[in-house]
Structures are given as C-alpha cells and as structure tokens.
Amino acid sequence: MNRNYMNTSFIIFITSCVAIVITLVILLNFNKGTALAMGGVDKVVDEDVFARQRKRMVEEQIAYRGVKDKEVLEAMEMVPRHLFIPEENRSYSYYDQPVPIGFGQTISQPYIVAFMTELLRVGKDDVVLEVGAGSGYQAAILARLVKQVYTMEILEELGKEAFMRLKAMGYDNVEVKIGDGYKGWPEHAPYDAIIVTAAAAQIPQPLIDQLKPGGRMVIPVGGVYEVQDLMLITKDASSKVIKKSIIPVRFVPLTRTKKGNDF
Numbered sequence: 001m002n003r004n005y006m007n008t009s010f011i012i013f014i015t016s017c018v019a020i021v022i023t024l025v026i027l028l029n030f031n032k033g034t035a036l037a038m039g040g041v042d043k044v045v046d047e048d049v050f051a052r053q054r055k056r057m058v059e060e061q062i063a064y065r066g067v068k069d070k071e072v073l074e075a076m077e078m079v080p081r082h083l084f085i086p087e088e089n090r091s092y093s094y095y096d097q098p099v100p101i102g103f104g105q106t107i108s109q110p111y112i113v114a115f116m117t118e119l120l121r122v123g124k125d126d127v128v129l130e131v132g133a134g135s136g137y138q139a140a141i142l143a144r145l146v147k148q149v150y151t152m153e154i155l156e157e158l159g160k161e162a163f164m165r166l167k168a169m170g171y172d173n174v175e176v177k178i179g180d181g182y183k184g185w186p187e188h189a190p191y192d193a194i195i196v197t198a199a200a201a202q203i204p205q206p207l208i209d210q211l212k213p214g215g216r217m218v219i220p221v222g223g224v225y226e227v228q229d230l231m232l233i234t235k236d237a238s239s240k241v242i243k244k245s246i247i248p249v250r251f252v253p254l255t256r257t258k259k260g261n262d263f
C-alpha cells in the first residue's frame, strides 16, 4: 500500500514536470512567433541602436562643433536619418560624413545639415524653398521647424523617391517638384528662407528675386569638384542684398541639363 502510494506520487510528479516543460516550450515558441510576426526582434533592436547613434551624432558632431539652436538640435535627434539612406549604406547613416544616395548624389554630412539649418534662422510661420531635395532628409529637418517646405529636385527618380518617403513618414507640409531649381519655384514666392544643397557657379538671380525682404539664403558657391564657399545671402527690409562667405564646403554640383514636370 505504502509502496503503491509512493509510485503514484512519483508518476504524478514526473507527469507534472513533463507538462511544465511542454508548456514552456510552447510559450517560448509562441513568443518568438509573435515577435517575428510583428516585424522581428532585430528590427526593434536596430531602431534602438540607431536612436543611440543619433543622440551621439548630435552631441559629438553637431553641438560639440558649436551648433546651439535647440530646435535644430532636437530636429536632428528626432528625424531618423537612416530611413533616408539606401539599405546598402544604412550602417553609415550616423557617420561624420556625406553618404551616397544613388544616382551619383549624396546626403550631406550631419553637421553641415545642422549648420546650414541654423544659419537660416527659421521660425514656425516661415515658408522655405530648398533646391536639391536628394533623399528628402534636409526637407524633413526643415519641416519640423517651419510652416511649409517646397523642395525641388532635378533627377526624377530621386525626387519621386523623396516625395514618397516624406509622405509615408507623415511630413504633410513638404511639397516636392521635379525641375531645375536654378529658376526657383515662383508660384509660392517670396520665401522667408532659401537653402541650396548643390554647388552653384554663381548665385542664381531668380532665387535672389524670390527671397522676401528680411529673408535669408544659404548656398554653396564655387566650381565643380573644388572647395566651395558656403555663402549666407541676406535681403534687408529695403531689399538690399548682402553676401557673406561663411565656411569652405564641398557639394555635388547644381546641374542645368534636365527639364522636369511638376507632380
């Protein structure tokens, strides 16, 4: 009798252990399955890594070099730069350098984006024109700081990609136009600020004309594949234009070859 009782307890114990192990295995697999179905554990980890890299980028590359505007620093920390960079170059997103975005073009170095944005001294009611949409990254930074951004891109494929990316990310205050930005976008002029992110041999007169009195324009000026001058152009209240050279920079050239359509 006693022995039988021992046997029964032992069987119950073993059965319970097996049941617990089976339950654990099922639960673990279920969690793994759920995580995978939700886009993968790796992706969540990546976003975390990118967010930390972005924080360091702001501290070590941008604030460290003297950019002080709090809103600019915040925008640089908020906008996920890696989503503007093609997959094969994504690991370089937060490096202290420009990164290729296809079609022979580059997204500017983070510090230069922040520095040029700070120079524009934009406010939340401003309307801004960008020439050289590229990936759309600079437009996204500006979109967080101003009322409306109009950005132009001469390469159709890049412009369309930038347009779709910005829409998918919810930047509803950015419009993209395919076309030669040398001539500006007169329909929405005058602008509080204009930023040109490709180097021009000389300052395009149509852009000066489309700047509001009291407005600011930032533009790299100089020859192709040379060191260029980053210029700050201000138009005072009486429309007098003042040009100031700020720092040496190196940008891809402003081209004049293709004609584009609006979309």
Ligand code: SAH
Binding pocket: 105, 106, 107, 108, 131, 132, 133, 134, 135, 136, 137, 138, 139, 152, 153, 154, 155, 158, 179, 180, 181, 182, 197, 198, 252, 253, 254, 255, 256
């Ligand atoms: N601001 C971009 C990077 C710009 S790279 C970003 O944040 O990613 C310069 C861009 O200017 C390139 O995409 C190039 O195709 C574009 N570009 C060159 N000449 C142009 C022109 N005349 N009008 C409009 N875009 C031009």
